Amino acid sequence: MTSTALVLLMIPALGFFYGGMVGHKNVLNTILMSYATLGYSLVAWALVGYSLAFSPGNALIGDLRWALLRGVNLVTSQPLGPSISHAVYMAFQATFAIITTALISGAVVARMRIKAYLTFITLWIIVIYGPIAHWVWGGGWLGALGALDFAGGTVVHVNAGMAALAAALVLGNRTNYGRQAFLPGNVPFVLLGAALLWFGWFGFNGGSAVASNQYAALAFTNTFLAPGACMVVWSFLDLMRTGKVTAMGVATAIVVGLVVITPASGFVPPIWGLVVGGIGAVPSYYVMLWRARTRVDESLDVFAGHAVGGATGAILTGVFAVKAWNGVQDGWIAGNPHQILVQIIAVAGAAAYSFLGTFALLRIIGAATALRATTGAEALGMDSTQHGEEAYTTGEGAILVYPDGADADAALGAGLGKVEAKA
Amino acid sequence: MKLIVAIVRPDKVSEVLEALYRAEVRGLSVSRIQGHGGELERVETYRGTTVKVGLTEKVRFEIGVSDHFVEPTVRAIMSAARTGEVGDGKIFVLPVEKIYRIRTGEEDTAAVTPVAAVSE
Numbered sequence: 001m002t003s004t005a006l007v008l009l010m011i012p013a014l015g016f017f018y019g020g021m022v023g024h025k026n027v028l029n030t031i032l033m034s035y036a037t038l039g040y041s042l043v044a045w046a047l048v049g050y051s052l053a054f055s056p057g058n059a060l061i062g063d064l065r066w067a068l069l070r071g072v073n074l075v076t077s078q079p080l081g082p083s084i085s086h087a088v089y090m091a092f093q094a095t096f097a098i099i100t101t102a103l104i105s106g107a108v109v110a111r112m113r114i115k116a117y118l119t120f121i122t123l124w125i126i127v128i129y130g131p132i133a134h135w136v137w138g139g140g141w142l143g144a145l146g147a148l149d150f151a152g153g154t155v156v157h158v159n160a161g162m163a164a165l166a167a168a169l170v171l172g173n174r175t176n177y178g179r180q181a182f183l184p185g186n187v188p189f190v191l192l193g194a195a196l197l198w199f200g201w202f203g204f205n206g207g208s209a210v211a212s213n214q215y216a217a218l219a220f221t222n223t224f225l226a227p228g229a230c231m232v233v234w235s236f237l238d239l240m241r242t243g244k245v246t247a248m249g250v251a252t253a254i255v256v257g258l259v260v261i262t263p264a265s266g267f268v269p270p271i272w273g274l275v276v277g278g279i280g281a282v283p284s285y286y287v288m289l290w291r292a293r294t295r296v297d298e299s300l301d302v303f304a305g306h307a308v309g310g311a312t313g314a315i316l317t318g319v320f321a322v323k324a325w326n327g328v329q330d331g332w333i334a335g336n337p338h339q340i341l342v343q344i345i346a347v348a349g350a351a352a353y354s355f356l357g358t359f360a361l362l363r364i365i366g367a368a369t370a371l372r373a374t375t376g377a378e379a380l381g382m383d384s385t386q387h388g389e390e391a392y393t394t395g396e397g398a399i400l401v402y403p404d405g406a407d408a409d410a411a412l413g414a415g416l417g418k419v420e421a422k423a
Numbered sequence: 424m425k426l427i428v429a430i431v432r433p434d435k436v437s438e439v440l441e442a443l444y445r446a447e448v449r450g451l452s453v454s455r456i457q458g459h460g461g462e463l464e465r466v467e468t469y470r471g472t473t474v475k476v477g478l479t480e481k482v483r484f485e486i487g488v489s490d491h492f493v494e495p496t497v498r499a500i501m502s503a504a505r506t507g508e509v510g511d512g513k514i515f516v517l518p519v520e521k522i523y524r525i526r527t528g529e530e531d532t533a534a535v536t537p538v539a540a541v542s543e
Contacts, residue, residue: 041519376508379434380465388467396457397478401466 003207007095010200011038013101015271017193017255018106020186021135021248021300025112025381027391033105033117040118041101041125045094052130054080059141061131065092066111081210092207097133099204100156101125103376104302104358107164108171110182111378114332114386116371120362124163124231127356132159132350147338147346148321148329150219151208153314156347159354161307165298166358170366173297175375182299187247194251198227201258205265218325223258226265226277233281252267252305256284259309264317267328279316284309311347318343424531425493425521429484430458430512431504436482443486443502446495449537451486462510481512487522489532 015034022030051066066072069090077086084092101121108117135142136155149155174182184190205223211217234253235245260280261273268276287304298304318340321331330336362371377385384390431439436453443451455504456480464475488496505511523532 176434176437376506379432384465384467388465389469390467393467397459398467398474398476399464401473401475 001084003203004092004095006200006203007099008038008200009206010197010204011035011095013193013196013200014099014102015193016189017197017251017334018109019293020189020191020193021106021184022109023182023185023381024391025383027189027383028223028385028389029114029382030109032114032387033109034102036118037098037102037105037121037125041098042094043409044122044125046090047096049097049126049130050090050093052126053097053133054090054138056139057103057134059139059144060134061140062134062138064344073323083211089210093133094150096204097125097129100152100160103156103160103302103306104163104167106302107168107298109299110382111372112171112382113175113370113373114382116369119365119369120167123365127138127361128163128354128378129155129159132239132353135349136346138262142346142349144346146329146339146342148267148312148317148331148343149265149346150262150266151205151262153259153310153317154350157259157262157306157310158314158347158350161303161305161310162351162354163358164302165296165307166355167362168247168296168298168303169228170359170362171371173295174299175378177297178295184248191247191250194254194262196259198223198254201262205262209266215266215326218270221270222261222265222268222273222276225255225274226261226280227254227271229274229277230254230260230281233278234285237281237285252288252301256281256305256309259306260284260313260316263313265319267321267326269319269320269322269325272322272333276313276320277322280309280312282373283312290352294324307351310349314343314347315340424480424490424522424535425488426517426519427486427488427493427496427500428515428517429486429500429504430456430460430481430514431484431500432506432510432512433480433482434510435504435506439484439500442499443496446499447537448486448488448492448496448499451484454483454485454522455508456481456483460510460512476530477506487535489535492535 011034015031015138020029020035046069049065052062055062055065057063072086072090074087075083076084077089081089102126133155134140136147136149138144147154202220202223206216206220209219220393231250231253234249237247238244238249252278257277257280261277264273264276281327284304287302291298291301291304317330318332321329321339322334323330329339331339365371373382373385458476458481459479462479464477467474467476484500486496493516497516502512522531522534
């Protein structure tokens, strides 16, 4: 239960992490894209998604026995969470499904219509997240194959990163992408978001033991160590390249370190957890540099951070897992090189389904309703055009509208008359 | 000598700067302003409070130029800032009585001729 609350905090944290990276005209929209998943995706998960992901079903997908929360009671759930009630297990898994959905929003900021987005996050959690969670954790084929994914390197991060790439390709670039610089509007928000994500991530990884035992302790310790190591390597790379240690770099490194350690957290000894975090910085760092030079406006680098970081972590889990620590399986260093192959199959399977499925889902939604805001709306910003609000209002030029509407129009007319007379 | 004052959309600023650069206009000032020019008001709602926002964000360019630079400057701004919708802005060309360059004390046309252009 504590872990569920911790993971829940990660969703608004992600909103601020992303919100700080966009301009002032889109900050509300970007933060809301994360918050909205706490409503739309959560309801979809409770009604249908959970059952499809975690009920026995077959190797590819669960069945509908727990749909509408039937049978999700206070009795402990065997074999999923032997020490907690089924209802808490459902809620804990819900937070994972929701944050995975929210992660995708980083790819489509500042140009997606809110109606299309809400439709997307409601359906995505059911048709894309549900099956992949089932494959690895719900008794599906990747779990049966022996793929190790402690807290969601494949299910959450590779999945979200590939979905983000697909979403960026379907939506297309922001107008003026490649001509105009899109700079972060509030770097302190990004730093604050990263810190809150780290805090919440203790629940994400530690809670994935689904019991307060020695494996939770191992995951907790690794969640503490890996982001630190990642930050050291990342800022060193920054220093070598630009001569400066950047705040955006430190914030990004914390998140990438957390992503990389996620699949490995309950499987590798702490000293290797430190190494996983350090090595994990390198691929994401260079993919992020490379992505910015491509023509793909995957705006906030969800692919580089999460798909690349998640895949790196999943493969390193196959390298550094030690059975004496995790009680499940050895990796390469403990004499089981085959595990690396299993990890690669799991990553490839999830990546392919997520990318193709998300691409198709957005095409279908796009056939029913426009995905993109107009160029004019983009110029005014999503806050004003999608929500009718601004993040930082001055009140200048705002005329109060009375419930009957008439007074306001009269006041406006008089106001304009004065302006014209002056001109 | 003229002072060109141009009011343009904020999202057209990069394009205007690019066009001015190509027209070899090198000295200018830019400020963020709010104005009203006949666009539709935006309606915003914060809980029970609904407001019409009649003022729109704009950017004002101020460019001092010598006479033969007036036309290329105006043309550059006009082509870069136009979308065809209401709210594209205005360009005002104002007569200027006197110009001084603070650094050298140069006056009038010499004061608004970029240094690089002089050495050419």
